[in-house]
Amino acid sequence: xxxxxxxxxxxxxxxxxxxxxxxxxxxxxxxxxxxxxxxxxxxxxxxxxxxxxxxxxxxxxxxxxxxxxxxxxxxxxxxxxxxxxxxxxxxxxxxxxxxxxxxxxxxxxxxxxxxxxxxxxxxxxxxxxxxxxxxxxxxxxxxxxxxxxxxxxxxxxxxxxxxxxxxxxxxxxxxxxxxxxxxxxxxxxxxxxxxxxxxxxxxxxxxxxxxxxxxxxxxxxxxxxxxxxxxxxxxxxxxxxxxxxxxxxxxxxxxxxxxxxxxxxxxxxxxxxxxxxxxxxxxxxxxxxxxxxxxxxxxxxxxxxxxxxxxxxxxxxxxxxxxxxxxxxxxxxxxxxxxxxxxxxxxxxxxxxxxxxxxxxxxxxxxxxxxxxxxxxxxxxxxxxxxxxxxxxxxxxxxxxxxxxxxxxxxxxxxxxxxxxxxxxxxxxxxxxxxxxxxxxxxxxxxxxxxxxxxxxxxxxxxxxxxxxxxxxxxxxxxxxxxxxxxxxxxxxxxxxxxxxxxxxxxxxxxxxxxxxxxxxxxxxxxxxxxxxxxxxxxxxxxxxxxxxxxxxxxxxxxxxxxxxxxxxxxxxxxxxxxxxxxxxxxxxxxxxxxxxxxxxxxxxxxxxxxxxx
RNA sequence: GUCCCGGUAGCUCAGUUGGAUAGAGCAGCGGACUUCUAAUCCGCAGGUCGUGCGUUCGAAUCGCACCCGGGAUGCCA
Numbered sequence: 265x266x267x268x269x270x271x272x273x274x275x276x277x278x279x280x281x282x283x284x285x286x287x288x289x290x291x292x293x294x295x296x297x298x299x300x301x302x303x304x305x306x307x308x309x310x311x312x313x314x315x316x317x318x319x320x321x322x323x324x325x326x327x328x329x330x331x332x333x334x335x336x337x338x339x340x341x342x343x344x345x346x347x348x349x350x351x352x353x354x355x356x357x358x359x360x361x362x363x364x365x366x367x368x369x370x371x372x373x374x375x376x377x378x379x380x381x382x383x384x385x386x387x388x389x390x391x392x393x394x395x396x397x398x399x400x401x402x403x404x405x406x407x408x409x410x411x412x413x414x415x416x417x418x419x420x421x422x423x424x425x426x427x428x429x430x431x432x433x434x435x436x437x438x439x440x441x442x443x444x445x446x447x448x449x450x451x452x453x454x455x456x457x458x459x460x461x462x463x464x465x466x467x468x469x470x471x472x473x474x475x476x477x478x479x480x481x482x483x484x485x486x487x488x489x490x491x492x493x494x495x496x497x498x499x500x501x502x503x504x505x506x507x508x509x510x511x512x513x514x515x516x517x518x519x520x521x522x523x524x525x526x527x528x529x530x531x532x533x534x535x536x537x538x539x540x541x542x543x544x545x546x547x548x549x550x551x552x553x554x555x556x557x558x559x560x561x562x563x564x565x566x567x568x569x570x571x572x573x574x575x576x577x578x579x580x581x582x583x584x585x586x587x588x589x590x591x592x593x594x595x596x597x598x599x600x601x602x603x604x605x606x607x608x609x610x611x612x613x614x615x616x617x618x619x620x621x622x623x624x625x626x627x628x629x630x631x632x633x634x635x636x637x638x639x640x641x642x643x644x645x646x647x648x649x650x651x652x653x654x655x656x657x658x659x660x661x662x663x664x665x666x667x668x669x670x671x672x673x674x675x676x677x678x679x680x681x682x683x684x685x686x687x688x689x690x691x692x693x694x695x696x697x698x699x700x701x702x703x704x705x706x707x708x709x710x711x712x713x714x715x716x717x718x719x720x721x722x723x724x725x726x727x728x729x730x731x732x733x734x735x736x737x738x739x740x741x742x743x744x745x746x747x748x749x750x751x752x753x754x755x756x757x758x759x760x761x762x763x764x765x766x767x768x769x770x771x772x773x774x775x776x777x778x779x780x781x782x783x784x785x786x787x788x789x790x791x792x793x794x795x796x797x798x799x800x801x802x803x804x805x806x807x808x809x810x811x812x813x814x815x816x817x818x819x820x821x822x823x824x825x826x827x828x829x830x831x832x833x834x835x836x837x838x839x840x841x842x843x844x845x846x847x848x849x850x851x852x853x854x855x856x857x858x859x860x861x862x863x864x865x866x867x868x869x870x871x872x873x874x875x876x877x878x
Numbered sequence: 879g880u881c882c883c884g885g886u887a888g889c890u891c892a893g894u895u896g897g898a899u900a901g902a903g904c905a906g907c908g909g910a911c912u913u914c915u916a917a918u919c920c921g922c923a924g925g926u927c928g929u930g931c932g933u934u935c936g937a938a939u940c941g942c943a944c945c946c947g948g949g950a951u952g953c954c955a
Binding site: 350668 | 880882891895902910914918934947948955
């Protein structure tokens with residue numbers, strides 16, 4: 265694979281040099297190339313001599329000398345000499361400005377260094393995870409946008425990606441809502457039009473009606489307890505039991521394919537998914553109807569899965585339940601309850617089997633809350649034991665990874681909730697961000713039309729929320745703060761959008777002034793700000809690959825912020841259109857254009873909307 | 879009890895494979911607008927990297943013990 269990353273190029277040279285200097289070590293020694301932290305030491309350094317000194321039993325400075333003697337980097341860097349060696353054995357490398365121009369040229373002409381993978385994998389990303397009859401709330405934000413960004417990262421690398429939303433559309437809670445709707449229908453009170461708010465109300469009502477203990481508790485708190493009240497309580501409990509029994513009957517009817525029940529269920533499904541998919545679109549994620557693979561779609565397979573596990577001795581009986589024991593984990597994976605019912609682990613096993621053996625996944629990524637870590641360890645272990653994680657005809661199992669994420673916290677450090685303790689509706693959260701962005705746009709972009717300002721506010725608000733989430737280390741909790749994420753200074757979505765706007769604005773201005781852009785003009789890197797920017801740009805391909813590999817979008821966020829910061833400094837110090845000479849202007853225009861392409865490509869890969877003006 | 883995750887500047891966070899003097903942003907202080915969009919840039923100040931011991935030429939990073947916070951923990955999903 266062609267590379268324009270100085271770290272990779274120097275790495276290859278050093279690896280060869282080490283092999284020549286120490287044949288007994290060969291090519292497997294790590295060249296340990298990294299960017300120098302301080303300009304006085306040059307641009308890059310190799311730390312290979314120290315561990316190598318230990319390995320061959322020699323003084324690390326001597327080792328450094330031996331390596332330097334075997335390496336020729338004169339085509340891209342200043343020649344290595346005795347003076348390149350510093351401290352305990354650091355080898356410092358200073359690039360030639362001309363080499364930098366050549367590398368930028370190469371990056372420019374190869375899809376910014378990321379051509380499609382030669383051997384594409386199939387990657388299934390489990391994301392979003394909504395439930396029927398419930399509004400998307402703040403808890404779904406991370407599963408949706410982190411999952412979508414991980415999917416985009418693999419797509420950008422040329423892999424085949426299948427997004428799947430494991431919709432919670434089956435089981436008793438759904439049957440309870442279905443029962444409510446059937447009651448309304450029987451009484452002729454079912455409205456012709458239902459929205460998700462209606463269903464959400466019915467969901468809560470059904471939950472309350474079936475939760476006898478809680479109702480009884482509320483009753484006692486309100487009135488105190490005596491003999492008469494206790495009679496009242498048992499009546500409430502009996503009522504709840506009847507509601508629950510009714511729901512269970514509906515569940516059985518649903519599972520056995522009763523047409524009338526199924527029709528009502530379908531209506532709940534359609535109403536929920538219509539609103540959730542609209543929210544996914546507003547979030548600028550590529551999640552559509554075809555990506556829904558709800559729990560209900562596995563219902564028919566569960567009995568077969570359990571029978572298979574039992575027949576092959578993978579599962580065993582324990583206290584009346586059927587479990588799969590997993591090495592290294594104390595708690596076994598329960599696949600069948602003692603009453604014969606299946607559990608969510610059963611569904612997940614069926615899902616892994618389908619994803620690996622039918623869809624052909626080489627990698628399945630689960631973008632799900634960190635609290636489910638144990639569950640996924642069990643399920644992954646059980647699936648691997650059962651052979652469900654191995655593609656048909658393959659010898660090694662595919663990779664199953666849990667991309668766990670932390671909780672969104674409020675200012676008080678507690679999970680983010682409304683004042684009344686309810687979870688925050690995602691729609692409300694987005695509206696708030698957009699309206700705050702709108703207020704800023706009103707103040708600053710007075711020359712734009714109303715429609716344009718609304719469009720910009722929408723993009724800025726959404727980008728702010730998404731970037732705030734994606735830029736944090738996935739597994740950590742983070743504190744949600746509108747003011748901070750919408751600030752236009754610092755590591756925020758709006759700052760990145762603004763940098764791109766300045767680039768686009770510069771090209772509009774160039775066009776207006778009749779300054780042509782020559783995509784083949786010679787690049788020359790002279791100023792320190794130009795060099796700093798150039799070095800950042802060359803890091804792009806590797807950053808995307810490592811973010812995908814580690815399933816960590818925040819690596820790409822941090823990188824893009826560095827690019828924008830380097831560009832802002834460059835922009836401040838190095839005039840482009842008013843450059844001192846024609847060749848310098850042409851060179852800088854190319855640098856700016858390439859910066860714009862890397863930035864736009866990166867933002868697209870993260871899934872952030874961009875704007876032309878703001 | 880056991881297991882998992884976290885603890886870095888007043889606040890919010892980065893820190894890649896163990897490398898030279900631990901970095902950003904915000905807030906604070908001081909500068910830069912006859913502009914290529916100042917929604918920006920530059921400078922100053924701010925640290926017992928939770929604590930201790932160990933491994934190493936070298937530890938925020940690896941190991942052990944402990945402290946603090948969060949989470950999970952067999953028949954809900």
